[in-house]
Amino acid sequence: MIAPNHPLPILERRYEFSGLLRENQQFATGAGHGISESVNGWFDRLMIQSGIRTSPMVWLGLCLLSALTFGGMAFVLSERDAPTVFFAVLGLLLPVGIAIVLRNRRQNAIMAQLPGMADELARSARAGRNLEQSLMLVAGDTPAPLGDELKVSARRMEMGLDVASSVRDLADRTGVSTLTIFASALSLHQDTGGDLIMVLERLATAVRDRLHFVARQRAATIASRWGAALMVVIPFIVMMIYTVWYPDYLTRLTDSSAGRISLWLGLTGLIVGSFSVYRILARSARF
Numbered sequence: 001m002i003a004p005n006h007p008l009p010i011l012e013r014r015y016e017f018s019g020l021l022r023e024n025q026q027f028a029t030g031a032g033h034g035i036s037e038s039v040n041g042w043f044d045r046l047m048i049q050s051g052i053r054t055s056p057m058v059w060l061g062l063c064l065l066s067a068l069t070f071g072g073m074a075f076v077l078s079e080r081d082a083p084t085v086f087f088a089v090l091g092l093l094l095p096v097g098i099a100i101v102l103r104n105r106r107q108n109a110i111m112a113q114l115p116g117m118a119d120e121l122a123r124s125a126r127a128g129r130n131l132e133q134s135l136m137l138v139a140g141d142t143p144a145p146l147g148d149e150l151k152v153s154a155r156r157m158e159m160g161l162d163v164a165s166s167v168r169d170l171a172d173r174t175g176v177s178t179l180t181i182f183a184s185a186l187s188l189h190q191d192t193g194g195d196l197i198m199v200l201e202r203l204a205t206a207v208r209d210r211l212h213f214v215a216r217q218r219a220a221t222i223a224s225r226w227g228a229a230l231m232v233v234i235p236f237i238v239m240m241i242y243t244v245w246y247p248d249y250l251t252r253l254t255d256s257s258a259g260r261i262s263l264w265l266g267l268t269g270l271i272v273g274s275f276s277v278y279r280i281l282a283r284s285a286r287f
Contacts, residue, residue, distance in 0.1 A: 067092035118204035
């Protein structure tokens, strides 16, 4: 006896299900617009875009552990408040600096892979595959780090999401704004149709032109960027030289109220200036 055919249930595409693919531990809630919310959001984006395979809470604990280590060593060696606070702040920022370096390297690698990835998409579409099949094929063939992000999008498509929803947050996950062009081109093609091969070939050309522009911009501003970096690094070098040659330099400086005030004002100005320089360089070096 043949069993009656029952209609298969239709699965509704739900974008929030894609969060099951990755742990979503964040400090920013998105409910406020204050300084703390901005700092938390920046830290969350840094952890995601750097490709570090640890949660933000673990990395924050590493920052605190580094601060205790450097500050404790400075207190044991000098038994003074100023060196202890200085090296504690330095230890607190050291893991953050490492994460920034890892993020920059990852973004450079992704930008170098983008033109080849777009060309491979065009070749796959020329072979007769549709957009979803081409994207899944390219995601499996592209090496890390770009391949890892494309595989996340491919897994979302396997769970029932469309192409536009799967690649929508590629630029946010990587910090590479050029991927916004890639996501917009795929979303526009899905909505309006057209010649997919021509769209992908033009996308590869646009990515190469953008890479060429970024390279020329960095070559033209290299002197300014190195000058700004030296302005930030030189005070630390001078402080270390004076501390080594004159062991009682910090002691004599912090004995008087004027010396302590000038020291804290100098450190505050250096931190604020370093942050401002970093923001300027980060905006001028965006992909």
